[in-house]
Amino acid sequence: MEYAAFLATYSALPACLTKQGDRLLLGIYGQTGLIFTSVGTCPADGGLAREGCEGVLELVVADGAGNLPYARHQMALTLGWHIIFACFGIAFPAIVVFTEWLGHRKDDAALTGLAHTWAKAMGVLFAAGAVSGTLLSFEMGILWPGLMDRFGAVFGFPFVLEGFAFFVEAIFVGVYLFGWNRLSPRAHMLSSLPMVVAGIAGAFFVVSANAWMNNPTGFRLDAEGDVVDAKPWAAMFGPSTWPQFTHMWLAAFMVTGFLIASVYGVGMLRGRRDRHHRMGLLIPLTVAAIMTPVQIGVGDWIANTVADNQPAKLAAMEGQYKTTAGADLSLGGLYVDDELRYSLEIPHGLSLLIHHDPDGVVPGLQEVPADQRPPVNVVHIAYNAMVAIGTALLGLAAWFGLVWWRRRRLPRTAWFLRAVAVSGAAAVAAMEAGWVTTEVGRQPWIVYGLMRTKEAVSPAGGLAWGLAAVIVVYSLLSFFTVVVLRRMALGRDTLAPQEEEVPR
Amino acid sequence: MTLAYAVLGAAFAGLIAYALFGGADFGGGIWDLLAGDTERGRAVRERVERSIGPVWEANHVWLIFVLVVLWTGFSGGFAAAVTTLYIPLTLAAFGIIARGAAFAYRKSVGTLQMRRFFGAAFALSSLLTPFFFGAVVGGVASGRVPPRIAGGDVVTSWANPTSLLGGTLAVLVCAYLAAVFLCGDARRDGEDELAEAFRRRALATAVVTGVVGLAGIAVLRADAPVLFDGLTGRGLPVVLLSVVAGLTALGLLLARRYIAARLTSALAVTAILVGWAVGQYPYLLLPSLTVEQAATGRSTLLALLVALCVGTVILVPSLLFLYTLFQRPPYPPEHFGRPTASARPAGPE
Numbered sequence: 077m078e079y080a081a082f083l084a085t086y087s088a089l090p091a092c093l094t095k096q097g098d099r100l101l102l103g104i105y106g107q108t109g110l111i112f113t114s115v116g117t118c119p120a121d122g123g124l125a126r127e128g129c130e131g132v133l134e135l136v137v138a139d140g141a142g143n144l145p146y147a148r149h150q151m152a153l154t155l156g157w158h159i160i161f162a163c164f165g166i167a168f169p170a171i172v173v174f175t176e177w178l179g180h181r182k183d184d185a186a187l188t189g190l191a192h193t194w195a196k197a198m199g200v201l202f203a204a205g206a207v208s209g210t211l212l213s214f215e216m217g218i219l220w221p222g223l224m225d226r227f228g229a230v231f232g233f234p235f236v237l238e239g240f241a242f243f244v245e246a247i248f249v250g251v252y253l254f255g256w257n258r259l260s261p262r263a264h265m266l267s268s269l270p271m272v273v274a275g276i277a278g279a280f281f282v283v284s285a286n287a288w289m290n291n292p293t294g295f296r297l298d299a300e301g302d303v304v305d306a307k308p309w310a311a312m313f314g315p316s317t318w319p320q321f322t323h324m325w326l327a328a329f330m331v332t333g334f335l336i337a338s339v340y341g342v343g344m345l346r347g348r349r350d351r352h353h354r355m356g357l358l359i360p361l362t363v364a365a366i367m368t369p370v371q372i373g374v375g376d377w378i379a380n381t382v383a384d385n386q387p388a389k390l391a392a393m394e395g396q397y398k399t400t401a402g403a404d405l406s407l408g409g410l411y412v413d414d415e416l417r418y419s420l421e422i423p424h425g426l427s428l429l430i431h432h433d434p435d436g437v438v439p440g441l442q443e444v445p446a447d448q449r450p451p452v453n454v455v456h457i458a459y460n461a462m463v464a465i466g467t468a469l470l471g472l473a474a475w476f477g478l479v480w481w482r483r484r485r486l487p488r489t490a491w492f493l494r495a496v497a498v499s500g501a502a503a504v505a506a507m508e509a510g511w512v513t514t515e516v517g518r519q520p521w522i523v524y525g526l527m528r529t530k531e532a533v534s535p536a537g538g539l540a541w542g543l544a545a546v547i548v549v550y551s552l553l554s555f556f557t558v559v560v561l562r563r564m565a566l567g568r569d570t571l572a573p574q575e576e577e578v579p580r
Numbered sequence: 581m582t583l584a585y586a587v588l589g590a591a592f593a594g595l596i597a598y599a600l601f602g603g604a605d606f607g608g609g610i611w612d613l614l615a616g617d618t619e620r621g622r623a624v625r626e627r628v629e630r631s632i633g634p635v636w637e638a639n640h641v642w643l644i645f646v647l648v649v650l651w652t653g654f655s656g657g658f659a660a661a662v663t664t665l666y667i668p669l670t671l672a673a674f675g676i677i678a679r680g681a682a683f684a685y686r687k688s689v690g691t692l693q694m695r696r697f698f699g700a701a702f703a704l705s706s707l708l709t710p711f712f713f714g715a716v717v718g719g720v721a722s723g724r725v726p727p728r729i730a731g732g733d734v735v736t737s738w739a740n741p742t743s744l745l746g747g748t749l750a751v752l753v754c755a756y757l758a759a760v761f762l763c764g765d766a767r768r769d770g771e772d773e774l775a776e777a778f779r780r781r782a783l784a785t786a787v788v789t790g791v792v793g794l795a796g797i798a799v800l801r802a803d804a805p806v807l808f809d810g811l812t813g814r815g816l817p818v819v820l821l822s823v824v825a826g827l828t829a830l831g832l833l834l835a836r837r838y839i840a841a842r843l844t845s846a847l848a849v850t851a852i853l854v855g856w857a858v859g860q861y862p863y864l865l866l867p868s869l870t871v872e873q874a875a876t877g878r879s880t881l882l883a884l885l886v887a888l889c890v891g892t893v894i895l896v897p898s899l900l901f902l903y904t905l906f907q908r909p910p911y912p913p914e915h916f917g918r919p920t921a922s923a924r925p926a927g928p929e
Contacts, residue, residue: 203684206637210680211673213647218666221659221729228655229876233883236649240891243641247898251905254634258908270898306876308652308883534663536730542670549674553681556698560685 113279141530146543147219148529153516154211156508157550161205163507165245166279166328166364168198169252169272171336172263175359180261181326186351190359192256194336197564199253204557206246211546219539222532223522226303230295231288233308234281241278276325283324287316290514291385292523315385319378320514326371327510333364334469338500339565341493358486361496362504367474372470375463376429382517383430386524388444389517392455394426395419396440403427403438408460411452414441448518458512465506472499581880584653584875588864590888591649592857596850598642599759603750603849605632605639605759609679609706610751611781612699618692623774625699628758634906636683640676640901653884657727657864657874661716664725668712668743675709678702690909705922707751714750718743721856722804723866727874741803752792753849754787759779760829760845763837779833783839786830806866810859818858822851 094352163360172194179187213235217224224232288294294311295303340357383390391397395406395416403426409419428437441449472495479487486492522529615621633641653659662669679861682702686695715738719725722742725732737743759782766775800808811819825848832841861864864874875881 078761083837200684200688203680205638207677207680210640210644211670212677213644214662214669214673217647217651217658217662221663224651225659225729228651229880230659232648232655233880233887234654236645236652236884236887237891239641239645239648240887240895243645243891243895244898245640246637247895247902250634250638250902254902255905258905278800301916304877306880308880395642409583534666534730536663536666536734538667538734542666545670545674549677553677556681556685560688 078189101241141533143533143535143539146539147533150539150543150546151215151219153546153550154215155207156511157554158205158208158212159507159511160331160504161201161208162279162282163328163331164198164201165205166275166325167332168194168201169245169249169268169275171332171360171363172198173268173272176261176268177265178359178374180265185220186355190352190356193564195256196252197561199249200560200564201318202246202249204553206242208553209242216229218296218542219534220522221534223527224375227292229306230292230303230311231285234285234288234312238278238281238285241274241281244277245274248274279325279328280321281312283321284312284314284317286514287320288312288314289406289522290314290320290518291316292522292526297526303548317382319374322374323371323378323510326367326374327503327507329367330364330371330469331500331507333360333362333367334496335360335500337361337364338497341496341499345490345493345497354486358495361476364469365476368466368470368473372466375466382429382522383438386518387439388441388449389455389514390430391439391441391444392450392452392517393459393513394438395452395456396426396438397442398418399437400545401427401437401445402435403430405429409456411456416456448520450517455517458509458516462509462513464507465502465509468508469499469503472496582872583878583885584597584871587649587653587695587875587881587884588871588890590885591646591653592853594642594646594649596853598640598646599753599849600846601635601639601851602642603754604757604761605636606679606706606710607754607756608632608762609703610755611758611778613703613707618696623771626775627766627771627774627778630769631762632683635902636680638902640680643676644871649884651889653876653881654871654874655876657869659729660727660731660865660869661720661725663730664734665716665719666736667734668715668719668738672709672712672716675705675712679705679709683730694784706754710750710754711747712738714745714747715739715743716746717750717856718746718804720865721746721799721807721860725865727865727869741799742807745792745799748792749789749796749852752785752789753852756782756789757845757849759785760833760838760841764842767838771835775838779836782833783830784834786826790826806863807856807859807929811855814861815855815858818851818855822848823845825851 117269145189172191175187176191179185179189179191187421216235248267252264252268252271255267259267291314292311293314294307294309296305298304337360340353340360343353344357379390379393382393394403395404395409395411395412397416402424404421404423405425405428406416407418407420407422411417424434426438428434430436430438441452475487475492475495479485518524520528520530522532608631612621612625612628615624647658678701681864682698682705686698686702689695689698718740719732719737719742722740724737724740759778763775763778763782766772766778797808800811829841829844829848832838832844862870862872864871
């Protein structure tokens with residue numbers, strides 16, 4: 077809490093103030109109000125509320141700024157955790173159902189068996205995503221009430237649609253797993269379609285809300301800065317929505333594909349080369365390898381969207397202070413004293429990428445007041461990490477694609493399997509780095525150009541303890557999640573949460 | 581019937597669904613907790629497991645649905661309530677995480693020790709989560725949430741007599757619902773002994789709930805006068821309906837008519853919640869913020885209503901499909917002429 081030093085003497089105090097320390101809360105935001113700090117003179121026979129009674133009031137201004145680091149770290153941790161499982165929620169159903177369909181079409185028990193194993197893993201991963209998503213829906217209000225209070229009418233709506241999408245997905249994940257031996261193959265695969273569609277739809281809605289924070293549209297502000305004339309449908313389709321969603325959708329398939337492939341890559345390195353393992357590597361790796369080059373193209377699209385709408389974010393991504401015509405593309409390096417050092421420069425690269433013109437002008441951070449610049453190094457390094465890992469994964473995809481195209485088999489060297497084995501963790505790191513880029517790159521704004529993150533944060537006391545508790549809970553959750561997934565990966569036939577146990 | 585009330589009504593319908601379906605799930609966990617040691621409690625635990633396995637996730641989405649509708653339709657009131665009540669809400673969310681993860685992971689671990697650990701986490705969080713939600717309701721219902729961001733006391737807003745009553749009632753209602761639902765499930769699967777055991781539990785819980793409810797009248801009168809006036813005035817018919825439904829359910833349980841007992845129990849719980857809503861009318865946050873004042877703009881509410889209608893058309897058949905599928909027995913894989921998966925090679929231990 078910070079107190080603005082404002083003391084004033086009032087006569088005729090409100091009736092609710094009767095003794096020192098009483099509060100009269102006013103305003104909408106938090107604890108803003110008046111504290112009655114001392115009594116002056118009063119007529120002998122009456123309450124304070126009478127004319128001629130004097131007292132001193134202190135104006136208290138609530139400010140959540142002290143809570144900002146705690147709230148941001150809590151949000152970063154919980155979102156960063158959830159997004160990994162959300163990827164599986166988006167992409168895994170499609171991969172599993174495709175494998176099941178392939179198995180039925182080829183009458184191949186190895187493939188249907190693989191699909192069944194994956195379906196069980198999907199059930200566990202979906203549960204982890206669902207419970208972590210529940211905490212997030214609380215946190216939107218608990219940590220960022222200012223955002224909800226002022227803009228909930230505009231951008232709460234996609235979350236409602238996401239709620240429905242998630243509902244449908246939860247129902248049909250239950251149907252898919254529980255119906256494995258209760259529905260004919262055709263009915264089973266048909267009943268899986270809502271799960272596949274709902275997973276992708278849910279991703280669209282959530283990403284559209286984030287895109288709105290980057291490029292707020294679909295409302296007008298009145299003279300006081302209050303939202304009037306909210307158009308929730310229009311707000312969902314701002315300029316960032318499609319590029320951001322496409323980027324995330326592809327990322328989800330890359331993360332899911334590379335991660336599953338990496339599990340089987342490790343198994344093959346340990347000498348298990350049966351058909352189950354070969355197919356378990358081949359199918360998800362093919363999916364991921366197809367998505368990777370597309371993703372790099374979409375990356376260019378999204379960078380252009382950022383350049384058009386959030387020049388400060390782009391300048392931070394590139395670590396560029398001076399507005400430059402014919403700007404170089406910088407790789408790596410550190411941003412010190414408004415200058416990027418130790419980086420590798422590709423002449424005119426940035427102008428080419430952004431404007432498709434070697435002499436295009438790229439605005440730098442100098443255009444933005446100092447208090448409106450994001451922390452450059454975090455954004456620049458995260459962005460470079462994402463691009464570097466993405467490029468490395470493209471290399472892996474190309475290697476796999478070439479060998480497959482020429483010889484219809486996997487590359488035989490152990491180095492290929494080693495590369496596949498680390499590709500899953502690498503894809504996750506790239507995706508997290510991408511989210512760090514966009515979220516930290518938007519700072520200090522929570523709603524770009526309209527509301528600062530520190531204005532949105534809750535002024536409630538004790539958020540530091542909340543963060544500590546979240547760290548403890550998520551450490552335990554991570555540990556047990558890894559234990560269970562490891563058991564599944566080691567090939568012990570386990571049950572999904574939606575399946576029933578056969579008495580042993 | 582204004583737009584604001586239509587949207588709030590939809591959110592409230594979601595809350596009722598959460599109380600009935602999610603509540604029964606929590607109650608299952610509570611009976612799991614009270615089932616006794618590994619050997620003695622096995623039958624009860626397996627029954628609970630079988631009954632909520634396929635539906636537990638769908639049952640819990642109702643909560644998310646309620647949250648997102650409230651924060652879109654009543655942003656300011658939502659922000660005020662969750663910031664003041666953030667401690668019980670965070671603890672409830674932790675409970676949901678512990679419960680969901682433990683339930684999902686429990687089948688995937690082999691050792692008895694790990695299973696016991698997950699089982700304990702599942703059962704304990706099943707008890708704590710509804711308690712905290714009940715405490716949140718008590719805080720709102722007793723007018724301890726002023727319509728400002730973090731305007732109320734972050735401790736006394738949920739550590740107070742009405743919240744204690746709300747939390748206790750929530751736990752009891754969950755346990756009661758679960759026992760009634762499990763009676764029917766057990767009998768359907770021919771587990772008559774188990775059905776009798778749950779019937780005893782349901783009757784005992786019903787009596788305790790009734791006693792706490794009666795004692796609660798005094799608590800509300802002292803601690804939440806506005807709500808008390810609403811409940812004994814405008815809300816009285818609904819409260820009486822709840823009492824009648826509860827007593828009828830008790831009679832049906834005694835007569836072992838479990839399907840009818842389910843319906844009347846659900847009606848009793850619904851009536852309690854509706855009574856709370858009627859008692860609070862027209863306020864979203866007692867004693868000053870009305871539903872109309874708290875509602876967001878017209879276009880937002882309209883968009884919400886459209887989404888809710890379309891969503892309902894999709895959701896209801898889906899849910900019915902899940903619940904009917906759930907009644908089917910599994911077939912052996914050969915039944916559909918499926919290829920049977922070859923035995924998988926086991927990995928290294």
